[in-house]
Amino acid sequence: MNVSTAPPALAGKRILIAKPGLDGHDAGAKVIALALRDAGADIIYTGLRKTPDYIARMAVDEDVHAVGLSILSGSHNELVNATATRLAELGASEIKIFVGGTIPVADHPGLRAAGAAEIFSAEMPLDAIVRRITELLQ
Amino acid sequence: MNTRRDAVSTDLSPRVPSHPPTLAVSTPSGLDVPAIVTAEMASHSAVGEPGRSPFTRSIFTDGYRGRLWTFRQYSGFGSAQETNERYHFLLRQGATGLSVALDLPTQCGYDPDDSMSSGEVGKVGVSVSTLADAELLFRGIDLGAISTSFTINGTAAILYAMYLAVADKTGVPRKKLTGTIQNDILKEYVARGTWIFPVRPSMRLIADTILFSTKETPRFNPISIAGAHVRDAGATAVEEMGYTLANGLAYVTELVGRGADPNAFAQRLSFFFYVHMDLFEETAKFRAGRRLWAKLLAEKFGVTDPRALMFRFGVVCGGSSLTAAQPYNNIVRVAIENMAAVLGGAQSIFTCAYDEAFQIPTEFSAELAVRTQQIVAYESGVGRTVDPLGGSYYVEWLTDRMEEEIRKVIRDIDDYGGVERAIEEGYIQARVAQRAYLRKQRRESGEDTVVGENHFRNDSTKHDFGEMFRMNPNTTSNVLARLAEVRRSRDAGRVSTALAALEVATLNPQENVMPYLIECCRAYATVGEMVERLKRNWGEFKEPIRL
Numbered sequence: 137m138n139v140s141t142a143p144p145a146l147a148g149k150r151i152l153i154a155k156p157g158l159d160g161h162d163a164g165a166k167v168i169a170l171a172l173r174d175a176g177a178d179i180i181y182t183g184l185r186k187t188p189d190y191i192a193r194m195a196v197d198e199d200v201h202a203v204g205l206s207i208l209s210g211s212h213n214e215l216v217n218a219t220a221t222r223l224a225e226l227g228a229s230e231i232k233i234f235v236g237g238t239i240p241v242a243d244h245p246g247l248r249a250a251g252a253a254e255i256f257s258a259e260m261p262l263d264a265i266v267r268r269i270t271e272l273l274q
Numbered sequence: 275m276n277t278r279r280d281a282v283s284t285d286l287s288p289r290v291p292s293h294p295p296t297l298a299v300s301t302p303s304g305l306d307v308p309a310i311v312t313a314e315m316a317s318h319s320a321v322g323e324p325g326r327s328p329f330t331r332s333i334f335t336d337g338y339r340g341r342l343w344t345f346r347q348y349s350g351f352g353s354a355q356e357t358n359e360r361y362h363f364l365l366r367q368g369a370t371g372l373s374v375a376l377d378l379p380t381q382c383g384y385d386p387d388d389s390m391s392s393g394e395v396g397k398v399g400v401s402v403s404t405l406a407d408a409e410l411l412f413r414g415i416d417l418g419a420i421s422t423s424f425t426i427n428g429t430a431a432i433l434y435a436m437y438l439a440v441a442d443k444t445g446v447p448r449k450k451l452t453g454t455i456q457n458d459i460l461k462e463y464v465a466r467g468t469w470i471f472p473v474r475p476s477m478r479l480i481a482d483t484i485l486f487s488t489k490e491t492p493r494f495n496p497i498s499i500a501g502a503h504v505r506d507a508g509a510t511a512v513e514e515m516g517y518t519l520a521n522g523l524a525y526v527t528e529l530v531g532r533g534a535d536p537n538a539f540a541q542r543l544s545f546f547f548y549v550h551m552d553l554f555e556e557t558a559k560f561r562a563g564r565r566l567w568a569k570l571l572a573e574k575f576g577v578t579d580p581r582a583l584m585f586r587f588g589v590v591c592g593g594s595s596l597t598a599a600q601p602y603n604n605i606v607r608v609a610i611e612n613m614a615a616v617l618g619g620a621q622s623i624f625t626c627a628y629d630e631a632f633q634i635p636t637e638f639s640a641e642l643a644v645r646t647q648q649i650v651a652y653e654s655g656v657g658r659t660v661d662p663l664g665g666s667y668y669v670e671w672l673t674d675r676m677e678e679e680i681r682k683v684i685r686d687i688d689d690y691g692g693v694e695r696a697i698e699e700g701y702i703q704a705r706v707a708q709r710a711y712l713r714k715q716r717r718e719s720g721e722d723t724v725v726g727e728n729h730f731r732n733d734s735t736k737h738d739f740g741e742m743f744r745m746n747p748n749t750t751s752n753v754l755a756r757l758a759e760v761r762r763s764r765d766a767g768r769v770s771t772a773l774a775a776l777e778v779a780t781l782n783p784q785e786n787v788m789p790y791l792i793e794c795c796r797a798y799a800t801v802g803e804m805v806e807r808l809k810r811n812w813g814e815f816k817e818p819i820r821l
Contacts, residue, residue, distance in 0.1 A: 158378035160467020163507040166707035183817040184467045214393030
């Protein structure tokens with residue numbers, strides 16, 4: 137499989153890849169950013185250690201279609217909730233949220249209820265993740 | 275009925291590659307290996323004798339006969355009280371060293387009651403915000419009798435100061451203390467991300483700890499220059515060793531700039547690596563790294579004392595080589611990796627628990643990880659004679675090839691303008707991210723075989739990982755209550771005097787901040803308060819965003 141040969145499914149889409157909280161493991165976030173960029177998306181990456189407030193403001197300022205939150209510290213429940221709440225407060229509920237990292241299956245329903253449109257994990261294929269995000273942004 | 279949700283979850287599940295697994299003819303670092311390696315292909319002349327520089331075979335003449343490697347299990351979660359109980363459990367099981375995992379607020383310099391710590395207290399390690407936590411963490415443990423390793427970087431100097439303050443208070447002479455603080459900030463900028471200050475003041479702080487430790491705690495390792503996290507983030511075995519040695523040389527340069535003698539301080543430098551599944555590449559990586567470090571110190575800094583040329587290293591087995599699919603397969607992987615670390619001559623080894631890829635290990639899996647080390651040590655016989663693979667055509671050839679390739683990585687960074695510039699401009703970070711992307715693609719395509727995950731899958735056993743470890747839901751409130759109590763009961767005057775003196779010390783680059791940090795700890799100043807004072811004059815690292 138080679139993602140770079142895929143048609144530019146995400147051409148014209150703007151996506152913010154964000155690292156909320158204190159977790160410094162950014163390999164997954166960067167891999168997803170590279171895969172989405174290869175699929176034609178405009179990628180903005182926040183860098184590490186951003187608050188949900190910062191991320192929500194950046195998403196609005198940059199006029200993105202989706203925000204990907206990468207969390208491997210176990211603090212996903214608090215951080216996803218806070219980001220979704222902040223986006224709603226800024227009147228930007230239409231921005232889709234997807235989540236990646238080490239998220240136990242038991243926490244999925246809560247995250248979806250909080251506003252996560254999809255939850256990805258490291259063993260999922262990149263092309264399937266790209267396809268699913270493309271679907272979400274149609 | 276095929277609902278949308280069903281369709282999506284099928285779509286996202288890992289797929290079995292269309293072709294059968296193949297036996298790779300190149301190593302995971304991309305070195306092509308001939309079917310037959312002959313005696314002529316390896317430069318046996320460079321092998322030398324164990325215990326003699328450049329130490330290809332071992333830093334000791336007697337290998338593990340003199341002293342076995344340390345069995346060190348990484349552990350820490352929740353409150354100091356809970357972690358203290360786990361330490362007593364591990365020591366009863368036969369662990370000979372402790373390894374402290376700290377939570378992210380402690381690692382990044384925020385107090386548990388800081389808004390930045392929200393949701394993170396006690397999550398990936400234990401929360402230590404004042405000396406009161408450190409005292410509780412080591413209660414009932416004789417610090418003069420065990421060695422303690424702290425995975426701490428941005429706030430390493432502060433945790434080291436706390437450990438010294440606990441030893442002082444419990445009457446353990448500083449000269450008896452053994453253990454390690456990771457204290458390797460350069461790799462934090464590349465992977466793992468617990469940096470606080472910019473590169474320059476961070477290098478000064480590290481030099482302060484090493485200079486202080488050389489005098490005050492001569493048996494303690496004030497730095498563990500680590501490749502493990504960069505490897506985990508995507509780097510190959512060659513790059514792991516190359517980046518780590520380049521960082522090591524940068525620390526030596528810094529200390530020499532402070533007027534220190536490398537023949538003395540280089541004896542206290544230690545290293546830390548991952549070991550993955552390719553048994554011979556990993557063994558050769560350690561042998562090549564050990565030889566190259568001795569050569570580089572001699573070439574670049576004129577180091578002559580053989581003890582200063584000794585490349586001492588710890589190893590962690592597991593990490594990104596472990597899978598969530600069929601987690602019991604990880605027990606086998608860890609055993610093979612443990613062998614590679616021993617064949618490479620490691621001084622201390624952590625074995626990951628089989629469930630560590632996705633949760634905090636349970637007592638059952640943590641005990642099994644210690645048992646693995648004991649089986650390798652006492653039943654397998656691999657440690658019976660020094661460097662048992664020495665002289666193997668393949669291993670000597672591969673050691674030579676690894677050394678050549680590691681030198682290329684170091685030269686590439688030199689050509690870029692050195693480690694500091696390469697980090698400040700995000701050059702190494704971008705290289706590692708590209709590697710991670712490539713590795714993910716190779717794993718998905720089935721080009722790299724991961725048994726049970728891509729090839730030889732059995733989906734019915736996918737989520738079978740025995741009992742789950744449960745976090746104590748009251749951890750955060752307990753930690754916050756303790757901190758509030760410390761803030762209330764401490765001598766506020768002593769705290770503000772100590773913090774003010776620390777701030778003044780940061781302005782003079784020739785002053786060592788360690789004594790000021792120790793006084794802050796004794797006064798029960800918090801980690802967040804100390805970091806805040808250091809930031810006032812030093813500022814914060816500005817992360818380069820480069821993909």
